[in-house]
Amino acid sequence: QVQLVESGGGLVQAGGSLRLSCSASGSTDSINAMSWYRQAPGKQREFVAIITIGGITNYIGSVKGRFTISRDYAKNTVYLQMNSLRPEDTAVYYCNADEPRYGRNTFGQGTQVTVSS
Numbered sequence: 001q002v003q004l005v006e007s008g009g010g011l012v013q014a015g016g017s018l019r020l021s022c023s024a025s026g027s028t029d030s031i032n033a034m035s036w037y038r039q040a041p042g043k044q045r046e047f048v049a050i051i052t053i054g055g056i057t058n059y060i061g062s063v064k065g066r067f068t069i070s071r072d073y074a075k076n077t078v079y080l081q082m083n084s085l086r087p088e089d090t091a092v093y094y095c096n097a098d099e100p101r102y103g104r105n106t107f108g109q110g111t112q113v114t115v116s117s
Contacts, residue, residue, distance in 0.1 A: 009111030020080040022095030034078040038091035
């Protein structure tokens with residue numbers, strides 16, 4: 001089983017930046033893609049960004065050009081660099097690990113990001 005721990009959230013003014021980190025432990029050799037999701041108050045959790053084991057990335061349209069996902073395979077850590085933050089980016093951000101070998105999809109506990117206007 002994979003365990004995920006997110007960090008790096010906080011309060012920032014609009015236009016500012018934050019970098020989220022997600023550290024994976026456990027059966028990390030079974031992880032294929034890693035992703036970030038977010039859930040704003042009163043809304044459903046939504047996909048934000050993904051990076052495959054081969055380094056291919058994809059983003060939701062609203063963050064393209066502002067957010068960058070990256071992965072340090074040696075440290076089993078995935079990052080989300082968030083620039084030009086907007087109030088609508090306010091949400092709890094969750095890391096996700098996909099383990100197709102076991103048919104598992106694991107989320108971390110989340111980290112709060114609050115962007116003030």
